[in-house]
Amino acid sequence: MDVARETSAEMYRRMFRSRSFELAAIEKMKTGEIPGALHTSVGQEASIVGSCMALRDDDYMVGNHRSHGHPIGKGARTDRLFAELMGKATGINSGMGGSMHLSDFSVGSLGETSIVGSGLPVAAGAALGSKLQGNDRVTLCFFGDGASNEGTFHESLNLAAVWVLPVVFVCENNGYGELSAASVMVSVPDVSMRAAGYGIPGATVDGQDVLAVYEAVGEAVARARRGEGPSLVETKTYRFHDHAFGLPSPVYRDQAEIDEWQKRDPVTLFRARLIDDAVLDEAGVTQIEDDVAAEIAAAVAFAESSPYPSLDAAFDHVYTNPIPIRH
C-alpha cells in the first residue's frame, strides 16, 4: 500500500519509542525502582503502532493490562508515562494507576484496564457517545486472545453490531493468555472467525508487519467512520518476554518457538523495509533512533527526579465531585 513517507517515519518512531520505553522500564524493574508487575509488549509493536496510526488524533482508544505501547502509539509523551510506572506525582495518573493502567486522555487514550476483557464494553460505550454526539470519531479497543473468551467480548461485539457503533476491536493474539496457549484455550484457530457470530467483518493479519496492520485496521476504521459499524481485526503477534516481570513464570513455551518468532522482530523488520523501499536511508533511521533514545533518557531522568505524591494524595480523585473520605 502507498503510505506517505512522513507516516512511515512516524510509525517507525513510535515503534522504536515503545520498544525503548519498555526496555528502559525493564531496567528500572530490575533495580526495584518500578514496583508491581510489568507486562511488556516487546514483540508486538507493529500491531500497536499500525493500529494506532490508523486512527485520527481525536479518535478514542481503550487498552488493556499489556498497554505501555498503546498510549505511545496514540501519540502520548513518554515522560509522564514513565513517571507513572515509577509511582511518581508527575505520572500521567498522578501515580494512582501504574503499569497496568497507563492512559493519556489528552490524546484520546481513555485508559488501560487490567481486568481481562473489561475494556470492550467501555470502548463500545465511547463509540456510542460519539454516535449520540453526532461526530465521526472512531473508538479502537485493544485486547488479547485471552479476552476473546470473556463474556464481555461477546456482549460487546453483539452490542456494537446491533447498534452499528463506530468501534474497531483489535485482538492482539500473541499466542498466550497468561501462560496458556491460545491454540488450547480458544475454540477456533483465528479469533477473527468469531466476528461471523455477530455478523461483522473479521480479518486476521500478520501482526509483525506494521503496514499490513495499518491497512487492515485502516479499512475497519474507515468503515466505522462511514457509519457502517464495528469490525474485528486480529493481529497475529508474539510476546517476546514472559507474561510479566514481577510475577512468577513457570516454563510454559519452547525456546525454539521464541527463537523462531524473534527472527521476525517487528522493529527490525520495519527498519529494514524502510531502507529497502528507500523511504529512509540509514542515516534517517539512525536519526530517529538517536532522537528517541535521547527522549527516553530524558523521560527516565524526569521520572527519577520527580517526587512521590504526598501521602494524602491517596485520598484524591476517588470522586470528581469530592465527598469526605471516611478514615
Place this chain on the structure above:
Amino acid sequence: MSAVSYLQAVHDALQEEMRRDDRVFIMGEDVGFNMLGATGGFLDEFGAERVRNTPITEAGFTGAAAGAAMVGMRPVVDLMLSSFMYVAMDQIISIISKSTYLYGGQASLPLTIRASMFYGGSNAAQHSDRPLALFMASPGLKIVAPSTPYDAKGLIKAAIREDDPVIVFEDGTLWTSTGEVPDGDYVVPLGQADVKREGSNVTVVAISGAVQAALAAADRLAADGVSVEVIDPRSLVPMDYATILASVEKTGHLVVADPSHRTCSPAAEIAATVAEDGFWSLQAPIARVTVPDTHIPFSPPLEQQLYPSADRIAEAVRQTLK
C-alpha cells in the same frame, strides 16, 4: 403540590432531566416498552437513540455507560432489578467505581444506575436482593435509596446532574405508594438525611422500605407515650452521620431498621459509627432490625416475616428503652 406515586416521581425526574439536558439518555432492557412503568411515553418524546432498548447484556451496556460518560454523555442505566447488578459487577466495580481514581482524575463518569430492590413479592432468592452494602463497600460510587416520591424525584434529578457515578436503589415495595411532590424543579442534594418524624426518646434510623414501617411503629409507640425520632439517611454514600449523631445525642437510644441482610449491612455501619463517635450519648445498647442472614424464600409467609416490620421495629424500640 400534587400527590403522585413513587414510580411516577421516578418517571417525572427522568423526563425533566432528559428535557433539560440532551446529554442524558437512558438504556436498559425494554425501557422503550415501559416495562416497569417509569419510562411511559419516552420513546415517542425522546426517540430510540435516547431511549435505548438493550439486548439482555448487563455487563455490555453497563460498561458502555462508562465509556459514553467518559466522552461527555450522561447515561442513565436502567438495570431494572438490583439482583441483575451482579451480572455487571466487574463493570460497576472495576470500571465505574475506579476509573476516576485510576487515571488520576482525568476521567469523570457522570452516570446514573437505576436498580430496584424487588423484594417482598415472592420472587425468591435470585430476584429479591437488597445489595446496598455490597456497593457501599466500594469507594467511588455514590448511593441513594429514596423512600418517598418526593425524595425519589429529587434524588434522581440530583444523581443525573452529579459528576460521579450514582446508584439509585429504588424500593420496589414503594412503587405504588404516593406522596406530595412540588410542581416545579427541585433536587434533593446527596448526603442530606431527612428527619421524617421528630421525637425525643429514641432515634430510629430507617432505610428505604423500612422508613414507612418505622413511621408506623412510631405512631403506635406514641400511643404508649414513647416519642420516636425517625431519620431517613436517603443517601447512603455520602451518609449524613452528623444528623444521626445529633439525634442520638438528643435521645440517647438508637435503633437501625434496614431491609438488608444483617451482616455488614448499612445498619451495621451506622451502628458502628454511632458506637465509635456517639458512645457517650448512648444510654442503652444499639439495636438493629434487619433481614436475618438467610436467603429470601418464595413461600409468602416465610418471606414476609423477614423484613423490618412495624412490629419488629416497635419491639426493638421497647427493648432498647427497658
